[in-house]
Amino acid sequence: MRNLNSVSLSAIRVIEAIARTGSLVRAAEELGATPGALSQRLSKAEASLGQPLFVRLSTGLRPTESCARIVPRLTLALTELSASLTELKRSESTTLTVTVAPIFASRWLIWRIGRFNQKYPTISLRLLPTADVIDLDHSDVDVGIRFGRDSAAMDGAFKLIDQRVFPVCSPELSRSIQKPQDLFQFPIIRENDQLSGWEVWLAALGLGHPEMKAGPTYADGSLCLDAAMLGQGIFMAWQTLASDALERGQVVAPFPNRVLSGASYWFITNRWSVQKPAVRQFREWLGEEMACSLRYWETC
Amino acid sequence: MRNLNSVSLSAIRVIEAIARTGSLVRAAEELGATPGALSQRLSKAEASLGQPLFVRLSTGLRPTESCARIVPRLTLALTELSASLTELKRSESTTLTVTVAPIFASRWLIWRIGRFNQKYPTISLRLLPTADVIDLDHSDVDVGIRFGRDSAAMDGAFKLIDQRVFPVCSPELSRSIQKPQDLFQFPIIRENDQLSGWEVWLAALGLGHPEMKAGPTYADGSLCLDAAMLGQGIFMAWQTLASDALERGQVVAPFPNRVLSGASYWFITNRWSVQKPAVRQFREWLGEEMACSLRYWETC
DNA sequence: GTTTCGCATTTAGAAAATCTAAATGCGATC
DNA sequence: GATCGCATTTAGATTTTCTAAATGCGAAAC
Numbered sequence: 001m002r003n004l005n006s007v008s009l010s011a012i013r014v015i016e017a018i019a020r021t022g023s024l025v026r027a028a029e030e031l032g033a034t035p036g037a038l039s040q041r042l043s044k045a046e047a048s049l050g051q052p053l054f055v056r057l058s059t060g061l062r063p064t065e066s067c068a069r070i071v072p073r074l075t076l077a078l079t080e081l082s083a084s085l086t087e088l089k090r091s092e093s094t095t096l097t098v099t100v101a102p103i104f105a106s107r108w109l110i111w112r113i114g115r116f117n118q119k120y121p122t123i124s125l126r127l128l129p130t131a132d133v134i135d136l137d138h139s140d141v142d143v144g145i146r147f148g149r150d151s152a153a154m155d156g157a158f159k160l161i162d163q164r165v166f167p168v169c170s171p172e173l174s175r176s177i178q179k180p181q182d183l184f185q186f187p188i189i190r191e192n193d194q195l196s197g198w199e200v201w202l203a204a205l206g207l208g209h210p211e212m213k214a215g216p217t218y219a220d221g222s223l224c225l226d227a228a229m230l231g232q233g234i235f236m237a238w239q240t241l242a243s244d245a246l247e248r249g250q251v252v253a254p255f256p257n258r259v260l261s262g263a264s265y266w267f268i269t270n271r272w273s274v275q276k277p278a279v280r281q282f283r284e285w286l287g288e289e290m291a292c293s294l295r296y297w298e299t300c
Numbered sequence: 301m302r303n304l305n306s307v308s309l310s311a312i313r314v315i316e317a318i319a320r321t322g323s324l325v326r327a328a329e330e331l332g333a334t335p336g337a338l339s340q341r342l343s344k345a346e347a348s349l350g351q352p353l354f355v356r357l358s359t360g361l362r363p364t365e366s367c368a369r370i371v372p373r374l375t376l377a378l379t380e381l382s383a384s385l386t387e388l389k390r391s392e393s394t395t396l397t398v399t400v401a402p403i404f405a406s407r408w409l410i411w412r413i414g415r416f417n418q419k420y421p422t423i424s425l426r427l428l429p430t431a432d433v434i435d436l437d438h439s440d441v442d443v444g445i446r447f448g449r450d451s452a453a454m455d456g457a458f459k460l461i462d463q464r465v466f467p468v469c470s471p472e473l474s475r476s477i478q479k480p481q482d483l484f485q486f487p488i489i490r491e492n493d494q495l496s497g498w499e500v501w502l503a504a505l506g507l508g509h510p511e512m513k514a515g516p517t518y519a520d521g522s523l524c525l526d527a528a529m530l531g532q533g534i535f536m537a538w539q540t541l542a543s544d545a546l547e548r549g550q551v552v553a554p555f556p557n558r559v560l561s562g563a564s565y566w567f568i569t570n571r572w573s574v575q576k577p578a579v580r581q582f583r584e585w586l587g588e589e590m591a592c593s594l595r596y597w598e599t600c
Numbered sequence: 601g602t603t604t605c606g607c608a609t610t611t612a613g614a615a616a617a618t619c620t621a622a623a624t625g626c627g628a629t630c
Numbered sequence: 631g632a633t634c635g636c637a638t639t640t641a642g643a644t645t646t647t648c649t650a651a652a653t654g655c656g657a658a659a660c
Binding site: 312333334337340344358359497 | 638647648649650651655656657
């Protein structure tokens with residue numbers, strides 16, 4: 001391996017091309033350079049190898065015996081390198097790695113990926129459900145779907161959907177609920193002891209700060225939604241979380257008001273992946289699916 | 301193959317080394333460069349491939365999935381290139397191609413090559429008997445043994461031996477020859493209708509321009525010598541031509557005077573081959589063999 | 601919790617390599 | 631004897647690549 005320090009690899013390519021084509025001019029054409037440039041590279045290689053590699057004929061260049069002996073090996077090795085790069089590009093264009101928050105993945109995305117695979121069978125979509133934000137540019141992840149406040153919008157991010165919040169509960173509970181104030185006869189389910197979303201929702205409905213019953217608290221929204229399904233209380237949910245549970249009737253939203261929370265879902269891209277067609281296709285597909293979910297919520 | 305235009309081959313080497321060693325610092329050490337240089341080459345490669353090849357960890361660099369997949373192929377290909385270069389160097393050091401005039405080859409050199417092979421069994425000596433002078437620097441020939449006038453001595457040539465001329469004839473004829481004038485009762489054998497050598501020899505012995513009988517003419521000195529052996533006349537020979545025939549008694553030199561012709565044998569070297577040990581060894585061996593022939597001539 | 605260490609990366613400027621375009625030279629062919 | 635095709639040389643421009651030092655960042659050590 002240390003051998004390769006003695007000759008520039010580009011010179012090896014020149015040698016192989018000249019040997020294969022039998023002429024400087026043809027090799028130059030193949031390599032996209034001028035004959036003069038190749039001639040110089042060749043001379044340098046010969047000098048550093050301490051031996052001539054080609055016999056100069058009036059009709060072109062003929063490899064010397066020892067050069068001819070290794071040319072097939074050079075061709076092989078260079079073909080191998082070339083094929084490797086092709087594979088690199090190919091695999092890159094057909095696999096798409098997406099990092100998403102686990103809750104979004106489990107409550108919304110994974111149920112729809114089947115349709116994506118149907119539409120783009122050549123793209124192999126891989127999910128990387130992680131809670132922490134990755135530096136996409138220095139990873140092999142193409143896309144991130146991140147939730148964040150609109151004010152923190154990052155460079156080159158694409159907004160997928162505004163988050164809207166609304167209370168949900170089990171069908172049983174909802175029977176006792178006619179007006180917003182009725183909600184507060186039930187416990188309020190909390191995510192990490194927080195009551196996120198309630199303030200904006202109440203404000204939008206012109207309600208003050210009613211007294212809210214203590215309720216169970218869970219580490220993430222997904223568990224909170226489960227608790228709501230089981231009738232443990234009222235939970236302030238949002239579209240992508242509750243979408244499928246609503247559709248299946250596992251929970252219901254007693255009021256049609258869906259209030260902008262001021263946060264959104266963002267589609268962010270690895271700097272390298274921006275121009276990958278698969279990225280664009282995934283983004284467009286995501287947009288369509290979200291629009292479809294939205295339409296459903298509006299009709300119910 | 302056209303693929304390889306997109307990425308510099310040296311970058312491929314960097315990629316392979318980083319992937320194999322797992323660290324920029326170690327790769328830099330192996331490739332004999334600074335980490336900064338490799339970092340730059342890598343960034344450029346990533347840019348032109350349009351994808352990151354390594355995930356940056358605090359402990360070093362980890363290949364991305366698609367990079368890792370091709371690394372074994374890269375290692376293979378680079379190893380192959382390296383091995384090819386090794387073979388190139390190896391074969392170069394053990395085969396020695398020598399271009400010689402056919403007459404010198406057939407009358408002197410080939411009878412001694414056996415001894416050369418014995419002394420240097422690892423060097424495979426190949427003779428290229430050609431009449432025309434080759435431009436060594438642009439051929440795969442390492443050495444030329446050329447005959448020429450001293451005034452035309454070329455650059456970097458090494459004089460092997462001064463040519464000395466002397467008349468020879470068959471043993472039968474020589475019995476009638478006591479003094480130089482006796483030579484001219486026999487036909488004078490010519491090479492290409494020329495009487496080369498006679499003038500200097502006669503001058504050295506203080507003889508004028510005696511009348512010389514017409515004799516057979518042949519295309520080259522080797523055939524002239526054969527004619528002399530067969531008693532067809534007198535031939536003005538020289539050391540390397542007549543050496544073995546004299547030793548075997550096929551011809552005799554009636555007079556001890558060996559006169560400098562003003563020409564010599566030259567040992568010339570392909571510019572690339574000068575530093576090959578085999579070249580030096582062959583030159584030294586040639587010198588010894590010639591000295592040995594000289595000693596024999598002096599004693600007879 | 602702070603420091604230190606081992607990395608990779610960035611930067612600016614220097615050095616080296618490589619290239620281009622045109623001239624040159626050399627055989628072979630017409 | 632002229633012309634064509636090819637490789638080579640040359641000088642100068644251009645691009646690439648490198649070095650050395652500064653920087654930044656995370657993990658381990660203290």
